[in-house]
Amino acid sequence: MKLTLRIWRQRNADEPGAMTPYEVTGISEDMSFLEMLDQLNERLILEGEEPVAFDHDCREGICGACGMVINGQAHGPERTTTCQLHMRHFADGDTIDVEPWRAAAFPVVKDLVVDRSAFDRVIGAGGYISVPTGSAPEAHATPVPKPVADLAFEHAECIGCGACVAACPNGSAMLFTSAKVVHLNVLPQGAPERESRVRGMVEAMDAEGFGGCTNTGECAVACPKGIPLTSIGRMNREYLRAVVKGTPSGGR
Amino acid sequence: MALATTRTARDPSLIGSLWRSTVGKKAVMAGTGLIMLAYLVAHMLGNLKVFFGAGEFNRYGHWIRTIGEPFLHHMWFLWLARVVLTASVVLHGVSAYQLSRRDLAARPAKYRHSRRRSSYATRTMRWGGVILALFIIWHILDLTTLTVNPNHQEGHPYQNLVASFDRWYVSAFYIAAMLALGLHIRHGFWSAAQTLGANSPRRDRALKAMANLLAAVLTCGFIAVPVGVLTGVVS
Numbered sequence: 158m159k160l161t162l163r164i165w166r167q168r169n170a171d172e173p174g175a176m177t178p179y180e181v182t183g184i185s186e187d188m189s190f191l192e193m194l195d196q197l198n199e200r201l202i203l204e205g206e207e208p209v210a211f212d213h214d215c216r217e218g219i220c221g222a223c224g225m226v227i228n229g230q231a232h233g234p235e236r237t238t239t240c241q242l243h244m245r246h247f248a249d250g251d252t253i254d255v256e257p258w259r260a261a262a263f264p265v266v267k268d269l270v271v272d273r274s275a276f277d278r279v280i281g282a283g284g285y286i287s288v289p290t291g292s293a294p295e296a297h298a299t300p301v302p303k304p305v306a307d308l309a310f311e312h313a314e315c316i317g318c319g320a321c322v323a324a325c326p327n328g329s330a331m332l333f334t335s336a337k338v339v340h341l342n343v344l345p346q347g348a349p350e351r352e353s354r355v356r357g358m359v360e361a362m363d364a365e366g367f368g369g370c371t372n373t374g375e376c377a378v379a380c381p382k383g384i385p386l387t388s389i390g391r392m393n394r395e396y397l398r399a400v401v402k403g404t405p406s407g408g409r
Numbered sequence: 410m411a412l413a414t415t416r417t418a419r420d421p422s423l424i425g426s427l428w429r430s431t432v433g434k435k436a437v438m439a440g441t442g443l444i445m446l447a448y449l450v451a452h453m454l455g456n457l458k459v460f461f462g463a464g465e466f467n468r469y470g471h472w473i474r475t476i477g478e479p480f481l482h483h484m485w486f487l488w489l490a491r492v493v494l495t496a497s498v499v500l501h502g503v504s505a506y507q508l509s510r511r512d513l514a515a516r517p518a519k520y521r522h523s524r525r526r527s528s529y530a531t532r533t534m535r536w537g538g539v540i541l542a543l544f545i546i547w548h549i550l551d552l553t554t555l556t557v558n559p560n561h562q563e564g565h566p567y568q569n570l571v572a573s574f575d576r577w578y579v580s581a582f583y584i585a586a587m588l589a590l591g592l593h594i595r596h597g598f599w600s601a602a603q604t605l606g607a608n609s610p611r612r613d614r615a616l617k618a619m620a621n622l623l624a625a626v627l628t629c630g631f632i633a634v635p636v637g638v639l640t641g642v643v644s
Contacts, residue, residue, distance in 0.1 A: 163521075176521065229522025254521045261515045326527075327512035329431075359432050368515030369431035369508045371534065372600040373527040387603075387610050394606020396432045400423060 158184040158244060161252040162197065164209055167265050174265065176254065186245040190233060191216060191223060193244055194255075210268040216240040218381065221316030224323070225269045226256040231320035231379040238318060238381045258319050260328035262366045273319050275365040276333060280317075282361035282406070283354035284337040286346050299345050312340035314382040324379035327368030332376035334362050335392035336384045342395050352404035355395040360406050431508060432604075438504045439601035441497035446594065446623070448494060453630035459643055460633075463567040470566040502542060509535055530596040537589045544586035551579070574638035583635050591628035595620050 159182045167174025181197050188196070191213050198208035214222035218241040227233035233242045247253065255269065263271040301309075315336035322330050338355050341347035347354065370389055377386040427433030458469045476486040550556045551573050555563065560572035574580045598620035602608045608616060637643035 226520055229520045256520055259516060259518045259520060261517055326516060328515035329512070356426075359430055363429075363431050366515060368512035369435055370604075371508075371512065371531070372596070372603050373531050375527060378526060385610060387608055387613055390603040390606055390608035392606075393432055393436070393604055396430075397436055397606055400426050400433060403423065 158182075158186065158247070158249045160184055160193075160247065160250070162255060163252065164255045164269070165257055165265075166209070166268055167257075168207075169267055170264055174268075176256075184244055186243065188244045189216070189240055190227065190242040190244065191240045210266075210270050212270050213240060219316060221318035224258060224318045224320055226254075226258065226323055228254050231258070231323040232318075232381055236381060236383070238316075241381075258323035260319075260322045260325075260367070262328060262330070263319060263322060271319070273317070275367070276317050276319065276330070278365060279330065279334055279358055279361045280337065283350065283357035284341070286341060287350060288346070301344060305343050309340050309344050312336045312343075312384060312388060315340070315380075315384055316382060318381065320379045320381060321376035321384075322367065324375040325368065326373060326375060327371055329370050329376070330362050330365070330367040331370040331389045331392070332380060332384055332386070334358050335388040338392045338395055339388050351395070352399035352402055353406055355392065356399050356404065356406035359392075359396050431511065434504045434508055435604045438501055438508070439604040441501040441504075442597050442601050444493065444497045445501070446598065448490070449590075449627055450623075453627050456634050457630060459567065459570065460637060466567040466570075467565060471564070498542070498545065502538070505535070505538055528596065530592040533589075533592055534596055537593045540586060540589045541593060544582070544589075547582070570634070571638055571644060574635045577639065580635035580639055584632050587628050587631045590631070591624040594627060595624040598623055 159180070162179045162181060163176045164179060165174050166177045179197055181193065181200075184193050184196070191211070194209060194211060201208045211225060212222045214220045216223075218238040221238070223239040224232060225239055227239070227242070232239050234246050235242050257263075257265050257269045258271045258273075260271075262275045263273055266272050312335075315333060317333060319333070321332035322328055325331075338358055341354060342351050372386075372389070374386050377384065427436060455469060455473075459466045474484045474487055481489075547557075551558050552566070552569060555561045555569060558569050558573055559576070560569045562568055574583070599608075599616050602612075602616045634643070
């Protein structure tokens with residue numbers, strides 16, 4: 158395959174970036190999108206140019222490190238992560254635009270790499286359960302009904318890649334935050350911090366400069382793990398419940 | 410050994426907490442939106458009395474002023490409704506403005522490909538809302554205060570209504586505004602349910618169907634009046 162790539166190149170956070178065209182040849186259909194970029198980078202290094210910077214880690218679609226907007230879609234045309242997107246979904250001769258996640262809360266570090274530490278701070282504001290350390294508890298001490306376990310697991314699937322924020326026209330982190338809130342709030346282990354968790358995380362999310370939710374549904378379409386849009390409704394209910402109860406926000 | 414930890418943080422106030430967070434402010438929008446929606450259903454049903462003739466419609470217009478009597482004084486119910494609705498419109502609009510400002514700032518750069526997957530109703534909520542706000546101002550000047558009404562006869566709502574809609578451009582603006590209203594409700598009703606946490610995977614489809622039904626019924630019900638005047642059914 159022969160492709161024309163237009164990639165966002167930006168030397169650092171302070172300098173302006175621009176879309177830069179690159180021709181790539183000899184691309185196999187079986188390559189992943191990242192392997193295709195690896196091939197481009199190898200050539201750029203040989204030519205003495207700066208390789209394209211992008212985040213990646215497991216390349217198995219489970220870590221959430223990779224992520225770029227391909228032809229206007231977060232993670233590209235398939236519902237998966239960029240590392241699991243294969244070149245067979247493109248046609249020979251295509252022109253492909255590759256851009257970083259765009260959101261005020263995710264500043265560009267370099268090229269396609271953005272700073273997603275805002276997510277870490279949202280997690281730090283309540284995305285955990287406080288448990289006594291020591292010996293492991295007896296497995297059957299806390300029964301969890303199967304439907305609850307399934308619901309929690311569905312939301313625990315979130316890998317924090319940020320595609321929801323990138324896809325949202327408001328740069329909102331509601332789907333990410335709701336996945337974390339629902340995951341822990343439905344479980345008995347998460348119950349003691351149920352109210353302070355949701356308040357803390359929503360406050361942290363707002364403080365990071367993410368936008369609000371207008372229920373466009375773009376996030377749930379982009380999510381490689383299929384977190385449903387109704388999770389946001391569930392988190393809204395948890396939040397309003399906590400506010401009505403008057404529990405102060407958590408986080409430490 | 411156990412250590413008691415005292416809570417030092419003061420409980421935040423309910424209203425303040427809601428207004429400060431994006432989720433809370435959106436809940437204010439949802440709540441005020443539902444109040445206005447409930448009013449619109451009653452308003453639309455009342456409007457349809459116009460098809461039963463001038464006497465019936467004017468009697469209905471008079472009855473609105475007497476609701477709650479003798480417990481409430483003359484027109485108190487009407488003024489109560491006006492106060493609640495004005496507060497709702499203002500809160501709805503201010504929340505929308507503040508949230509929109511925030512949303513636009515949160516996504517400063519656009520992508521090369523603008524892919525539009527959300528529905529037309531969803532994409533037009535902001536400008537649709539502006540159109541509706543302008544319409545409300547016109548509507549009150551035309552048929553409540555009668556400032557811009559050609560008939561301008563207080564106590565004769567039927568005659569005022571017919572005189573107003575006899576101008577084709579007024580009817581056209583009214584119909585356009587009602588189409589905008591339908592789109593606004595189509596997204597707004599479901600969105601309000603989601604915002605207030607009433608949505609769930611099981612209810613999602615039913616809520617969307619309900620939103621479409623409400624939008625269609627209200628739009629058709631409201632549009633029937635100017636269409637009736639223009640076609641001569643109401644004169």
